[in-house]
Amino acid sequence: MYKILVSDAISDTGLTALYEHPNFAVDKKPGLPPEELKGIIGEYDALIVRSQTQVTEDILENADNLRVIARAGVGVDNIDIQAATKKGIIVINAPGANTISAAELTMAMMLSLARNIPAAHASTSEGKWERNKFKGVEMYEKTLGVIGMGKIGTEVANRALSFGMNILGYDPYLTEDRAHQMGISKASLDEIAQEADFITVHTPLIKETKGLINDEYLAKTKPGVRIINCARGGIIDENALVRALNSGQVAGAAIDVFETEPASNTELLEHPHVVVTPHLGASTVEAQEKVAHEVSEEIIDIFETQSIRHAVNMPQISGETQKKLQPYIDLAEQMGILAIQLLKQAPERVEISYAGEIAMESTDLLTRNILKGILTHHLGDTVNLINAHHLLKDQGVASNVSKNPKSKGFASYIEVTLHRGDNKANIGATILNGYGARIVKMNDYRVDVRPESNLLYIKHHDIPGMIGRVGSTLGDYDINIGTMQVGRADIGGEAIMVLTLDKKAEGDVLVGLKALKGLEDAQYLELPNEKVAVPN
Numbered sequence: 001m002y003k004i005l006v007s008d009a010i011s012d013t014g015l016t017a018l019y020e021h022p023n024f025a026v027d028k029k030p031g032l033p034p035e036e037l038k039g040i041i042g043e044y045d046a047l048i049v050r051s052q053t054q055v056t057e058d059i060l061e062n063a064d065n066l067r068v069i070a071r072a073g074v075g076v077d078n079i080d081i082q083a084a085t086k087k088g089i090i091v092i093n094a095p096g097a098n099t100i101s102a103a104e105l106t107m108a109m110m111l112s113l114a115r116n117i118p119a120a121h122a123s124t125s126e127g128k129w130e131r132n133k134f135k136g137v138e139m140y141e142k143t144l145g146v147i148g149m150g151k152i153g154t155e156v157a158n159r160a161l162s163f164g165m166n167i168l169g170y171d172p173y174l175t176e177d178r179a180h181q182m183g184i185s186k187a188s189l190d191e192i193a194q195e196a197d198f199i200t201v202h203t204p205l206i207k208e209t210k211g212l213i214n215d216e217y218l219a220k221t222k223p224g225v226r227i228i229n230c231a232r233g234g235i236i237d238e239n240a241l242v243r244a245l246n247s248g249q250v251a252g253a254a255i256d257v258f259e260t261e262p263a264s265n266t267e268l269l270e271h272p273h274v275v276v277t278p279h280l281g282a283s284t285v286e287a288q289e290k291v292a293h294e295v296s297e298e299i300i301d302i303f304e305t306q307s308i309r310h311a312v313n314m315p316q317i318s319g320e321t322q323k324k325l326q327p328y329i330d331l332a333e334q335m336g337i338l339a340i341q342l343l344k345q346a347p348e349r350v351e352i353s354y355a356g357e358i359a360m361e362s363t364d365l366l367t368r369n370i371l372k373g374i375l376t377h378h379l380g381d382t383v384n385l386i387n388a389h390h391l392l393k394d395q396g397v398a399s400n401v402s403k404n405p406k407s408k409g410f411a412s413y414i415e416v417t418l419h420r421g422d423n424k425a426n427i428g429a430t431i432l433n434g435y436g437a438r439i440v441k442m443n444d445y446r447v448d449v450r451p452e453s454n455l456l457y458i459k460h461h462d463i464p465g466m467i468g469r470v471g472s473t474l475g476d477y478d479i480n481i482g483t484m485q486v487g488r489a490d491i492g493g494e495a496i497m498v499l500t501l502d503k504k505a506e507g508d509v510l511v512g513l514k515a516l517k518g519l520e521d522a523q524y525l526e527l528p529n530e531k532v533a534v535p536n
């Protein structure tokens with residue numbers, strides 16, 4: 001039974017899949033103080049949060065069983081991703097599930113600003129009738145600058161177009177073509193400052209966007225500009241905004257998110273030209289059901305089928321790429337497992353190369369599988385795809401990944417080489433169309449071996465009778481040979497044999513083999529059964 005802790009206010013309807021699943025037990029404890037959360041987090045396999053729970057390194061210190069942190073929403077700035085990654089905890093979110101709600105709130109904020117609705121409401125409900133005081137402006141034919149043209153920025157732009165606004169979009173990923181298709185103009189931050197009557201921000205809060213709208217930027221804006229932030233507190237410097245509001249440079253601001261939450265900057269909160277809401281962008285019935293439903297389904301998938309769709313600390317790959325990589329995923333881990341056994345010691349340097357068609361794909365997932373295979377040998381089950389890169393660095397192991405789209409005799413080819421001092425071990429492998437995975441290189445010798453559970457790697461001199469002596473020694477121990485491959489550098493020189501066996505060859509068997517004339521070394525290489533694909 002997997003234990004799930006829900007530590008923020010999350011929709012029960014959205015959590016139905018988890019409530020109804022026999023393998024999951026859900027504890028709802030919204031609003032837990034940090035020290036209480038730290039005290040109980042060790043009991044749980046997954047944690048579901050919104051933006052309120054601060055998932056700090058300190059709390060994660062006790063999260064010994066935690067495998068997943070699920071953010072029922074988009075922004076993950078309340079989660080220490082680095083600390084989670086170090087502990088091998090997958091962080092997932094629900095991108096897109098609250099996009100429409102956040103875009104609709106942005107439009108509501110823009111309209112509220114343009115028509116002074118909150119202040120007019122307060123005055124009217126007090127019994128006043130101040131028609132002149134609340135004269136607003138039209139949005140029609142005004143220019144809206146959208147900073148961050150991702151999911152929400154795009155929805156906002158589409159809605160603003162229907163209001164007859166001219167849209168200037170700024171986003172490092174926005175192309176001229178895409179802007180043209182949408183009927184908006186691609187602009188720089190400075191162009192937005194100079195031309196926009198309304199500016200709305202829709203970026204994440206990251207190093208580059210912290211204080212993006214500051215004194216310097218506000219000084220460049222069109223006098224009387226109106227500014228909206230329904231993205232993240234901190235993208236706009238609150239004190240700079242107050243200064244610009246006081247000077248009249250900014251005519252009004254509508255703010256849903258704050259540098260610290262709950263919001264405490266009274267100069268901003270009480271400013272007569274400011275509309276504020278308490279981080280309500282995703283607070284609709286629909287968005288809350290969707291985010292909770294999405295993370296519930298994904299948590300079930302992660303625990304039941306190991307499939308991850310929206311990990312924040314894992315490479316995101318498209319369905320099409322996933323399909324292309326799928327056959328290589330198990331093979332990559334097998335290569336790591338075999339390479340580390342061949343090296344017989346911890347590596348100082350790992351080199352991974354991808355050639356041919358596979359080199360044209362995003363291969364980070366394969367690299368993570370290779371590293372997991374290598375590191376598990378010495379570090380055990382603490383290694384997973386999330387922390388593999390991190391643990392490698394932590395162990396002081398240098399790594400290099402190279403890609404060459406030119407084929408090396410196979411449509412796709414992967415090679416892993418481990419180095420320690422003068423010692424090196426390498427494994428080259430491919431997927432043969434219609435024949436499945438093949439190890440085609442071992443320690444620089446060409447071979448053709450199907451990765452199976454029990455492999456025997458023998459280094460010997462290329463002398464007559466070797467194959468027979470190895471075969472009969474294995475027979476003496478009742479070990480059946482599945483396949484046998486021989487490779488040599490030169491006639492009469494060094495050679496290798498790679499055998500697939502029906503059972504393990506350890507202890508006495510290896511001693512017996514090593515005593516054979518001409519045999520230099522015999523190594524049993526094991527691949528865990530569950531990592532061995534069904535032979536085809």
Ligand SMILES: NC(=O)c1ccc[n+]([C@@H]2O[C@H](COP(=O)([O-])OP(=O)(O)OC[C@H]3O[C@@H](n4cnc5c(N)ncnc54)[C@H](O)[C@@H]3O)[C@@H](O)[C@H]2O)c1
Binds near residue numbers: 147
């Ligand atoms: N108020 C709320 O309740 C609420 C609800 C949902 C989302 N959000 C927040 O809204 C923001 C946007 O969410 P989204 O789902 O659209 O995310 P998204 O990832 O789809 O879009 C973010 C965009 O910002 C762009 N960007 C990054 N750095 C930039 C920079 N320096 N300048 C300009 N653009 C930059 C990215 O390229 C991306 O296109 C996030 O901060 C999210 O946390 C708030």
Ligand SMILES: O=C(O)[C@H](O)COP(=O)(O)O
Binds near residue numbers: 050051
């Ligand atoms: O990033 C988000 O998804 C929004 O800020 C919503 O946050 P919330 O889930 O705390 O409402």
